[in-house]
Amino acid sequence: MYYAIILVFLIFSTSCTRNTVDGFDREVTLKVGQQTSVDRGNLLISLKELAEDSRCPLGVVCIWAGNGAVVLKLQTADQVEVDVTLNTGLKPQKVIFEEYEIALKELEPYPVENVVVDPNDYKATLSIAKI
Numbered sequence: 001m002y003y004a005i006i007l008v009f010l011i012f013s014t015s016c017t018r019n020t021v022d023g024f025d026r027e028v029t030l031k032v033g034q035q036t037s038v039d040r041g042n043l044l045i046s047l048k049e050l051a052e053d054s055r056c057p058l059g060v061v062c063i064w065a066g067n068g069a070v071v072l073k074l075q076t077a078d079q080v081e082v083d084v085t086l087n088t089g090l091k092p093q094k095v096i097f098e099e100y101e102i103a104l105k106e107l108e109p110y111p112v113e114n115v116v117v118d119p120n121d122y123k124a125t126l127s128i129a130k131i
Contacts, residue, residue: 024128025129026128027127027128028125030124030126031120031121031123032049032119032121033047033048034046035073042076043100045072045074047070047072048073050070051070051071053066053067055068055111057111057115058110059112066089068089069086070122070124071083072084072086072124074095076098086102087104100131101128106124107124108125109122
């Protein structure tokens with residue numbers, strides 16, 4: 001019984017840890033127009049705009065899942081700056097910028113049939129890892 005408890009503890013403790021690269025791994029959620037600073041200000045990320053949301057709405061049968069896309073502005077502390085588009089269904093879904101990997105994990109709200117969402121009400125959840 002003692003070994004079973006230890007085994008269960010080990011399984012749960014390893015499954016709850018996040019995979020980190022160089023000790024830095026973070027998720028952030030941004031609304032359109034918001035900016036965040038990560039890694040002690042070494043990286044600034046802004047969600048500039050919703051580029052597309054053609055994802056198949058809930059309650060609709062579609063022939064393909066569609067795609068959601070956002071435009072991010074990435075900037076390092078030494079002023080290296082780039083705009084990138086990340087997607088939910090198409091590629092790229094992640095990008096390498098300087099020493100960071102930024103991935104689009106989720107785009108909300110998910111479309112619903114006959115519901116119009118203001119493009120400024122979208123939120124993107126991003127995963128940022130130092131590589």
